[in-house]
Amino acid sequence: MKFELRTVLFPLIIANLAFFALQLFLGDAFTRAFILDSSAIFSRPWILLTSMFLHGNPSHLLFNMYALFLFGSLVEQRIGPKRFIAVYLGAGVAAAFLSSFFYRFALGASGAIMAITGLLIILMPNLRLLLFFVVPMPLWVAGIIYALMDVFGIFFPSGVGNIAHLAGLGFGLLYGLHLRKEKKKFHSKFQTKRHLEQEDIDEYLKSGRI
Numbered sequence: 131m132k133f134e135l136r137t138v139l140f141p142l143i144i145a146n147l148a149f150f151a152l153q154l155f156l157g158d159a160f161t162r163a164f165i166l167d168s169s170a171i172f173s174r175p176w177i178l179l180t181s182m183f184l185h186g187n188p189s190h191l192l193f194n195m196y197a198l199f200l201f202g203s204l205v206e207q208r209i210g211p212k213r214f215i216a217v218y219l220g221a222g223v224a225a226a227f228l229s230s231f232f233y234r235f236a237l238g239a240s241g242a243i244m245a246i247t248g249l250l251i252i253l254m255p256n257l258r259l260l261l262f263f264v265v266p267m268p269l270w271v272a273g274i275i276y277a278l279m280d281v282f283g284i285f286f287p288s289g290v291g292n293i294a295h296l297a298g299l300g301f302g303l304l305y306g307l308h309l310r311k312e313k314k315k316f317h318s319k320f321q322t323k324r325h326l327e328q329e330d331i332d333e334y335l336k337s338g339r340i
């Protein structure tokens with residue numbers, strides 16, 4: 131029987147919750163061992179990944195997991211679990227690496243979640259949401275506001291990883307544009323043929339679901 135990966139969203143959320151539980155039970159020693167420390171990224175490169183699963187407090191964790199569930203479920207349905215986990219982890223590591231040039235210590239899943247948000251902006255730009263749970267607007271407008279807030283935060287720091295947010299958002303937007311380009315290419319190719327050949331089907335499946 132061939133194993134089929136159906137979802138990675140809930141395992142990701144469970145992993146974040148498990149890491150936070152370990153932070154609570156094992157204390158600061160656990161957090162220090164896996165937090166992003168800019169002075170140690172070459173001697174302990176795995177902290178680029180592990181820092182994504184650490185959080186500073188319960189509200190930090192709950193807000194990130196809410197955003198991951200809200201946006202992640204929509205994105206995973208459209209690009210499939212394999213691409214979803216690749217974007218999530220790839221963007222998270224890239225955002226953490228870029229952050230290491232600006233912050234001594236960093237933790238949290240925000241860079242990866244912003245990448246998922248950026249990707250969704252391209253896939254569903256007119257999706258309606260409530261900004262700050264109050265103001266209704268399309269997702270693309272909310273994305274601009276989030277980006278401007280992070281730019282403001284760079285010049286007026288408040289302890290938030292604004293650079294990681296912007297890096298993740300940029301990663302997601304670029305990957306979304308890539309997927310949209312691939313979708314147009316396949317649609318154009320398929321429309322010029324009366325029947326789909328096996329090589330066409332195989333190539334489409336390799337590219338994932340859009």
